Amino acid sequence: MNNNLHKNPQLSTNINKNPRILLVEDDMVYGNIVKKNLEEVGYRVEHCFDGQQGWEKFQQTRYDLCLVDIVLPKMNGFELAHEIRKKTTLTPIFFFSSERTMDGDRMGGFDLGADGYLVKPFSLPELQYRILSFLKWTRPIKTELLIGHSFGQFIFHYRKLKVYDKDITGAIGKISPTEAKVLRYFFSRPNIIIKRDELLLKVWGKDDFYSSRTMDVFLGKVRKQLKIEPRIELETIHNVGIRLNVPEDLKVEKITIPLNNSML
Structure with missing residues (x-):
């Protein structure tokens, strides 16, 4: 050592x-x-x-x-x-x-x-x-509110519900409120396996059969959103969970505002 x-x-x-x-x-x-x-x-x-x-x-x-x-x-x-x-x-x-x-x-x-x-x-x-x-x-610092994630060339903005390319003026796409919750949860835990019941409880607040089917639909939508960056993959690991695979050379950064911001 x-x-x-x-x-x-x-x-x-x-x-x-x-x-x-x-x-x-x-x-x-x-x-x-x-x-x-x-x-x-x-x-x-x-x-x-x-x-x-x-x-x-x-x-x-x-x-x-x-x-x-x-x-x-x-x-x-x-x-x-x-x-x-x-x-x-x-x-x-x-x-x-x-x-x-x-x-x-x-x-x-x-x-x-x-x-x-x-x-x-x-x-x-x-x-x-x-x-x-x-x-x-x-263990993110809790003096700030997470409103988006920047990764490589792109930005998911969870408050505006829009997708941005840093080289293009204006949004290049939209995300729904539920898609924003799912994306925020995974981007806050890149390369960490998330169990299905954990995601259900954190995003949907319950883990019943109906919510599970709904989650599968939104996971499909999130995968389509992630196609803008081919190096990122939302992987389903059979009988284990789901993991957002982000390569080490692709820097993921938080976009935050202070918790005492007057806009809140």
Whole structure:
């Protein structure tokens, strides 16, 4: 592990209050290095040494992100992730894996709802950046109201219900209020698997059969809206959920206004 920490101010965890991380790593030395490094930049880290202890801690405390080794005593990382995902789909989970981890095992982890892998040995700055890239979506600053997303050449404006091309004057398309809700939910959580029942409750407020059929219709409409940017894909993962796939080189930015804006 590269333990050279570059004091980059962009690494400061000023996303609301200090985020809380659950670290489940049975290697005491390795885990302590990770814990100390993350605490130095402002995270609150709970370090557990086996999967059973990690699960007990998760049930007692709200965590903003989980870092889980795959090979653990008592309950392995996949089993722990399975229990976490039965409780919530919102908390990001990153697995620590070795080079020996087979591709099939990694795919199994994604099927369980993992959000990513870090292969040992990894650099600590890389770990910090990976954590921040997820927390900026799952813990947005609440002094502002999200009214749109900009991605590459295009803008979805949720208040105006319009689609814009940055090089063209005027709107190039329209979105309905429900399409705006769905787009806003996915763009606020890029590359994170969203379960169907979660989307139903957050957008429609209920998860009955009628709402489920309605959601499928709007997911089709959203996919048509997303065709303006071929690099973005709304992927349905069978028996797992739905994920908005956004490539790393395509920057997604929030368009916000202050919560005390007189227009509200």
